[in-house]
Amino acid sequence: MARPSGAKGEETAERVRAAALSLFARQGYAAVSMRQIASEVGVQPGALYNHFPTKQDLLKDLMSGHMAALLAAWEQEAATAPADEAPKPALERFTRFHIRYHLARTDAVFISYMELRNLEPENFAGIEAQRRAYEDVLTRILERGAAAGEFRVSEPRVVTRALIAMLTGLGTWYRPSGRLSETDIETIYLNMVTGSVT
Amino acid sequence: MARPSGAKGEETAERVRAAALSLFARQGYAAVSMRQIASEVGVQPGALYNHFPTKQDLLKDLMSGHMAALLAAWEQEAATAPADEAPKPALERFTRFHIRYHLARTDAVFISYMELRNLEPENFAGIEAQRRAYEDVLTRILERGAAAGEFRVSEPRVVTRALIAMLTGLGTWYRPSGRLSETDIETIYLNMVTGSVT
DNA sequence: AAATTAAATGAACGATCATTCATTTTCAAG
DNA sequence: CTTGAAAATGAATGATCGTTCATTTAATTT
Structure with missing residues (x-):
């Protein structure tokens, strides 16, 4: 065997993902051409098809990868929490985690929340399931808080x-170059979150 | 003179707006073709150009029209308020107004929030100014509440x-066919809004 | 009824789209 | 060094895009 699978391929695939992520976030999936992506990577358009079967698969790969990484990151965060953490500190942990994680990846977040309508039905269903799994994390914290009488939440899914x-x-307007630091923002939003459920 | 300007034209223009609004909201500006819009209206593609100079102008018309109507509707709502309305009832008035108005026009809201990136710079600037004017309404209510010691708001623009x-x-998930009525939703969200600033 | 103008048609323009494919280049395994 | 597969090229495919325009149709004023 020569050139075992993924020798140089995975590196190029990653650069394709990065280029597509940035372009999709800035112009939208439908407005970006495979030629633009190839040009950004420094390759001919046909070469993209060595790594992704179609443009649609490239979008699905980005969105699904983002959601999977988000869920994995939360699992890691949750692992550091004491067993049976009380609802209030759990809500604070989730809020801070969500803000930090999403502000660090605004492009992927934007795409995953905005390009759902450009997904074919089966791809849409998969991403929706991941999103639901993430929402469930917060819903369960709210439910525990309501059961314990600590939160004033009658409809946990709505909240x-x-x-x-x-x-x-936050990701649509916050820029690190602004007047407020990320920590400032975290404090303000945390106050609003806790206030809105107590 | 024969056929004074806007005899049948404005009626067709309005049907073009309605078709474009629905299609843009469902598939996105870049993914919708002028041929699709024309087909929905029941007309040939070339006829669209009797009413809108370009596809971009059609988008700008929809977004700018939506924002102008939103601002006008708020002016009307504000006119029914007692002079020097206290911050708390003002916040409730704004919250209920925003929910009702936006839930009644989810397509226009979605487009105006989503397709900003597809606007050419000068069109973008105009829409941003309108959006800013609307945000100022809420910011001033929050500022008055903070000054009166009724709201715990240190950064009114952020809040x-x-x-x-x-x-x-709300508009991205609420459907009137669901379990909760619009009034139920209004109550839940109003509680969260007031809780988050007090 | 004639004149006039808005509005729509139908066909065409060049450009660009996602994708395919035969061919060439690259590079590690044997 | 040879080999063989991965990866990239370069050109092409048919389709569809936004827009234009000469012409026809429709409706209203004179």
């Missing part, structure tokens, strides 16, 4: 979506 | 964006 929309919206 | 993101996010 989950409201809070995640609020937190994720 | 404004957080609250608007939370409220507007």
